[in-house]
Amino acid sequence: MLRELLSRIQGSFRRRRLEQEFDDEVRSHLEMLKERFIARGMDPAEAFYAARRQFGGVTQVKQDFRERRSVPVFYVLLEDVRQAFSRLRKAKRFTAAAALTLALGIGAGAAVFAVLDTVVLRPLPYPEPGRLMAFRSVDQRGTPHHLSYPDFFDFRKHNRVFEHLVCYRDAAFTLTDSLPPIQVAGAIVSWDLFPMLGVQPALGRGFLPEEENPGTHTVLLSHRLWKSRFGGDPGILGRAVRINGVPFTVIGVGPPGFQFPAEAAAVELWVTLSEDATARDQRGARMLDAIGRLKPGVSARQAQSEMDQLAGALARQYPGNKNVARTLVLPELRRLAGSSLKPLLVLAGAVAMLLLIACVNTANLLLARNAERAREFALRTALGASRLAIVRQMLTEGLALGLLGAGGGVLLSFGALKAVLPLAGDSVPRLSDTSIDARVLAFSIALAVLTSVLFSFAPAVQAARADPAGALKEGARTIARGHDRFRSGLVVVQITLGLVLLVAAELLAAGFLHLVHRDLGFRAGELLTFDVGLAEPNVTRQIAFCDRMLEHLRAIPGVQAAATGTPLPLEGHQMRAAFDIEQRPAAAPDRPRCDTAIVTPGYFRAMGIPLLKGRDFSERDDAQAAPILVVNQAFARKYFPGEDVIGKRIRPGLGPTPAMREIVGVVGDAKQAALGADPDPIYYYPYKQLPWFLGTVVLRTVVPPLAVESAARAAVASLDRHVAIHGIRTGKERSAAAIAQMQFVTTLMGGFAIIALLLAGAGLYGVLSYAVARRRGEIGVRIALGAAHKEVLGLVFRQAMSLVAAGLVLGLAGAAAASRVLGTMIYGIRPGDPLILAGACCMLVITGIAAAYVPAARAASVDPMQALRSE
Amino acid sequence: MAIAKELCYPSPLGMTKDRSEVLQGTLDLMVLKTLDALGPLHGYGVARRIEQLSEETLRLNEGTVYASLLRLLQKGWIRSEWGASENNRRAKFYSITRAGRKHLARETESWERISGVIGRVLRLGSQH
Numbered sequence: 001m002l003r004e005l006l007s008r009i010q011g012s013f014r015r016r017r018l019e020q021e022f023d024d025e026v027r028s029h030l031e032m033l034k035e036r037f038i039a040r041g042m043d044p045a046e047a048f049y050a051a052r053r054q055f056g057g058v059t060q061v062k063q064d065f066r067e068r069r070s071v072p073v074f075y076v077l078l079e080d081v082r083q084a085f086s087r088l089r090k091a092k093r094f095t096a097a098a099a100l101t102l103a104l105g106i107g108a109g110a111a112v113f114a115v116l117d118t119v120v121l122r123p124l125p126y127p128e129p130g131r132l133m134a135f136r137s138v139d140q141r142g143t144p145h146h147l148s149y150p151d152f153f154d155f156r157k158h159n160r161v162f163e164h165l166v167c168y169r170d171a172a173f174t175l176t177d178s179l180p181p182i183q184v185a186g187a188i189v190s191w192d193l194f195p196m197l198g199v200q201p202a203l204g205r206g207f208l209p210e211e212e213n214p215g216t217h218t219v220l221l222s223h224r225l226w227k228s229r230f231g232g233d234p235g236i237l238g239r240a241v242r243i244n245g246v247p248f249t250v251i252g253v254g255p256p257g258f259q260f261p262a263e264a265a266a267v268e269l270w271v272t273l274s275e276d277a278t279a280r281d282q283r284g285a286r287m288l289d290a291i292g293r294l295k296p297g298v299s300a301r302q303a304q305s306e307m308d309q310l311a312g313a314l315a316r317q318y319p320g321n322k323n324v325a326r327t328l329v330l331p332e333l334r335r336l337a338g339s340s341l342k343p344l345l346v347l348a349g350a351v352a353m354l355l356l357i358a359c360v361n362t363a364n365l366l367l368a369r370n371a372e373r374a375r376e377f378a379l380r381t382a383l384g385a386s387r388l389a390i391v392r393q394m395l396t397e398g399l400a401l402g403l404l405g406a407g408g409g410v411l412l413s414f415g416a417l418k419a420v421l422p423l424a425g426d427s428v429p430r431l432s433d434t435s436i437d438a439r440v441l442a443f444s445i446a447l448a449v450l451t452s453v454l455f456s457f458a459p460a461v462q463a464a465r466a467d468p469a470g471a472l473k474e475g476a477r478t479i480a481r482g483h484d485r486f487r488s489g490l491v492v493v494q495i496t497l498g499l500v501l502l503v504a505a506e507l508l509a510a511g512f513l514h515l516v517h518r519d520l521g522f523r524a525g526e527l528l529t530f531d532v533g534l535a536e537p538n539v540t541r542q543i544a545f546c547d548r549m550l551e552h553l554r555a556i557p558g559v560q561a562a563a564t565g566t567p568l569p570l571e572g573h574q575m576r577a578a579f580d581i582e583q584r585p586a587a588a589p590d591r592p593r594c595d596t597a598i599v600t601p602g603y604f605r606a607m608g609i610p611l612l613k614g615r616d617f618s619e620r621d622d623a624q625a626a627p628i629l630v631v632n633q634a635f636a637r638k639y640f641p642g643e644d645v646i647g648k649r650i651r652p653g654l655g656p657t658p659a660m661r662e663i664v665g666v667v668g669d670a671k672q673a674a675l676g677a678d679p680d681p682i683y684y685y686p687y688k689q690l691p692w693f694l695g696t697v698v699l700r701t702v703v704p705p706l707a708v709e710s711a712a713r714a715a716v717a718s719l720d721r722h723v724a725i726h727g728i729r730t731g732k733e734r735s736a737a738a739i740a741q742m743q744f745v746t747t748l749m750g751g752f753a754i755i756a757l758l759l760a761g762a763g764l765y766g767v768l769s770y771a772v773a774r775r776r777g778e779i780g781v782r783i784a785l786g787a788a789h790k791e792v793l794g795l796v797f798r799q800a801m802s803l804v805a806a807g808l809v810l811g812l813a814g815a816a817a818a819s820r821v822l823g824t825m826i827y828g829i830r831p832g833d834p835l836i837l838a839g840a841c842c843m844l845v846i847t848g849i850a851a852a853y854v855p856a857a858r859a860a861s862v863d864p865m866q867a868l869r870s871e
Numbered sequence: 872m873a874i875a876k877e878l879c880y881p882s883p884l885g886m887t888k889d890r891s892e893v894l895q896g897t898l899d900l901m902v903l904k905t906l907d908a909l910g911p912l913h914g915y916g917v918a919r920r921i922e923q924l925s926e927e928t929l930r931l932n933e934g935t936v937y938a939s940l941l942r943l944l945q946k947g948w949i950r951s952e953w954g955a956s957e958n959n960r961r962a963k964f965y966s967i968t969r970a971g972r973k974h975l976a977r978e979t980e981s982w983e984r985i986s987g988v989i990g991r992v993l994r995l996g997s998q999h
Contacts, residue, residue, distance in 0.1 A: 028956070
């Protein structure tokens with residue numbers, strides 16, 4: 001059987017030669033037979049026919065041979081597809097319209113699949129990625145939290161479900177081994193990162209457990225950094241490299257392309273948690289992510305229940321530690337996709353609808369073409385073609401169209417991704433890896449096959465049903481009214497789906513515009529921000545550096561104000577701390593808790609956050625001065641409603657000796673979370689009273705912010721050549737990054753809606769044009785009987801509007817449902833806005849009028865004499 | 872008996888499955904036996920031999936011989952090569968392979984057994 005199949009497949013490819021050979025064989029057989037008959041006394045002509053009789057039907061034998069020799073399905077399909085393409089070539093306009101329609105649908109599908117595949121489906125680039133789990137602690141309310149070192153150590157020590165449990169956090173490092181210093185992204189990890197991931201260093205070794213001890217400084221370099229900074233020198237192992245001013249021993253180099261954490265931008269080095277020596281016994285300092293590799297055979301659920309038990313024990317041991325009530329063990333891949341999953345699913349749903357619209361449009365085009373081809377089908381049926389053969393022909397034509405569409409679609413998706421991906425910035429992990437690869441191609445072809453079955457089904461059935469006798473009658477109206485109704489129904493479906501997509505796109509656009517125009521609480525224009533890679537453990541020297549640096553920066557022409565602060569607005573809830581209110585002491589678990597930030601004097605002026613009451617910090621508010629705070633309006637409203645907050649005292653639990661601090665000022669609410677609805681309460685520390693680290697520098701300029709960049713670099717370098725500045729961003733860039741994901745989704749959805757609108761218009765146009773062509777005679781009679789130009793126009797427009805209206809009525813329910821779903825999936829969507837619905841309906845009505853215009857004009861210009869003569 | 876027309880129309884899906892499968896099998900067996908007995912032959916020669924042996928009881932369209940030869944080729948029971956016929960015409964010569972001989976032996980045995988059984992059964996009926 002296999003052998004036969006192989007020989008058949010081989011036969012399919014050497015068709016022409018084999019056929020030639022067989023012809024020769026048959027011819028010589030016939031010759032020999034003829035000679036034999038001649039030898040028996042027949043005359044040559046008689047012998048020729050006798051030979052043919054004895055041989056049997058030559059053509060049948062050849063046909064039989066042809067079919068037996070190749071794979072029948074393969075052969076038949078190949079032949080059918082070849083024929084289908086040649087028929088499509090003859091109908092250029094139809095083919096172009098249908099292929100373009102499909103290309104739009106399949107292209108959108110391919111683009112969304114490419115993104116979904118890269119961000120959600122593609123496994124992590126480590127061995128057995130299914131066993132990698134993200135690990136978090138969870139408080140009583142179910143909110144996940146980062147871990148602190150003591151918590152992590154306890155979990156690591158007692159767990160029996162993870163082969164390795166590794167903690168990590170991002171950190172920036174300055175390489176000061178040579179000039180100019182460079183700032184690189186790095187990660188602080190526990191020792192077994194490489195064994196946990198199942199990755200071998202390209203050079204050297206991974207960390208050892210004892211290298212977590214404070215005082216040891218070892219580093220693993222990325223392959224990229226090793227090549228670029230150290231020339232790929234294998235002698236790097238064991239050498240000391242100055243990082244943050246401290247010599248680190250290089251113990252290894254990661255494999256090429258190795259990246260961890262997967263979502264971070266270009267991590268260049270890894271050091272152990274020995275660098276976090278000060279935090280290792282602070283149970284409240286929650287700043288760690290964790291990831292573990294499950295032991296073989298352990299499920300995520302088993303791991304979760306085991307870790308929950310450990311958390312319960314920890315909670316009993318440390319009652320104040322209320323963020324470790326339970327745990328969360330979820331596949332690392334899911335964590336990575338995280339918040340981008342829902343928007344992507346929304347896009348996938350939208351693209352499915354778009355594809356359906358494209359299918360309906362193509363079906364409509366095919367039906368119109370069938371009407372023209374009714375005679376061809378009838379003739380074929382009359383000549384004995386089976387229904388099946390006609391259905392097969394239609395399906396292969398559909399497949400050929402689908403493949404054309406897929407080809408065009410892949411090209412379109414290529415361009416679309418190029419245009420759209422940059423909009424998302426780095427708001428979606430791994431998104432930038434998206435490309436049109438073999439998986440996307442395979443998906444596109446699968447889409448082509450699926451859609452071709454979808455859109456050619458109805459036309460195929462209709463063609464097969466054609467009644468040969470009726471169709472062949474001279475001038476007969478071959479396609480019944482029912483067929484028109486079916487096509488009109490398809491247009492209604494298009495308008496219905498189009499309305500749903502339009503409403504979704506409008507909702508997203510409204511949500512996006514709201515985000516763009518919302519009040520951020522600070523002035524993003526004329527703002528330049530950057531980080532300074534100063535590794536200065538000595539607090540006094542750090543404060544002195546900060547003072548001198550800000551002085552230099554303020555001296556730059558064009559700079560109005562300079563300050564530092566951390567975290568900045570829109571950076572999210574990076575620092576949260578609980579506090580006691582002097583008037584209303586509360587038990588430990590119920591202490592209020594909110595965002596906090598550390599800022600220098602002049603920060604509010606530089607950021608453009610208005611001072612509403614009291615005073616700003618001044619240079620005199622240092623460690624010797626009275627402990628004070630500034631709070632924002634939301635803080636005052638939430639914790640001191642109806643009271644004057646100035647002069648009130650609270651005690652936040654930060655710093656070595658938490659003290660009661662007096663609130664001396666109230667500032668405006670700047671958005672802390674990128675996408676939060678309500679303003680978040682926050683209290684600000686004066687930097688000199690909590691000099692943990694040098695904050696992000698913010699410069700308020702009177703010139704375009706990037707114009708002062710080089711002067712700022714020079715100013716910092718003039719203080720210390722070993723200090724690098726990095727992460728330069730304008731305020732506008734920061735506010736744009738916060739809504740990049742929304743912009744990405746909105747742009748794609750808008751594109752889909754526009755395509756849907758165009759396709760719905762095209763579908764309507766097709767049906768109306770056909771109807772006008774078919775009713776030419778009737779319209780001619782009407783005009784001959786005195787119907788006015790306007791009435792004829794009205795005839796067509798009425799038909800158009802009745803279809804649009806039917807579509808809108810059906811679409812309203814779908815649109816309502818879709819907007820509700822959208823509201824739950826994407827932040828900032830406010831479903832139920834009647835204006836949005838009305839807007840979408842208006843757009844469809846306008847599309848309807850535009851689509852009806854040409855057919856209506858054509859109808860009105862029918863010449864009654866001509867129309868009636870051709871009847 | 873006439874193997875007039877093979878009742879096989881290629882169904883659009885899958886390999887051909889013929890109603891005259893039994894007859895086909897018989898023809899294949901005869902062709903195979905012919906090649907086994909007479910050595911390499913071209914299609915014309917096979918047709919002559921079968922005609923001669925069946926003594927006009929089996930009239931067949933000689934074209935069907937080629938269908939049979941192709942089937943046997945595809946199964947690997949015979950092979951073919953180009954050569955010159957008696958009167959120097961280019962012709963394709965078919966010869967039996969080892970696998971073909973094995974198959975022939977197997978089929979011959981089963982054919983004899985079955986025809987023996989059928990013969991006995993038929994004789995049984997005629998006694999009453």
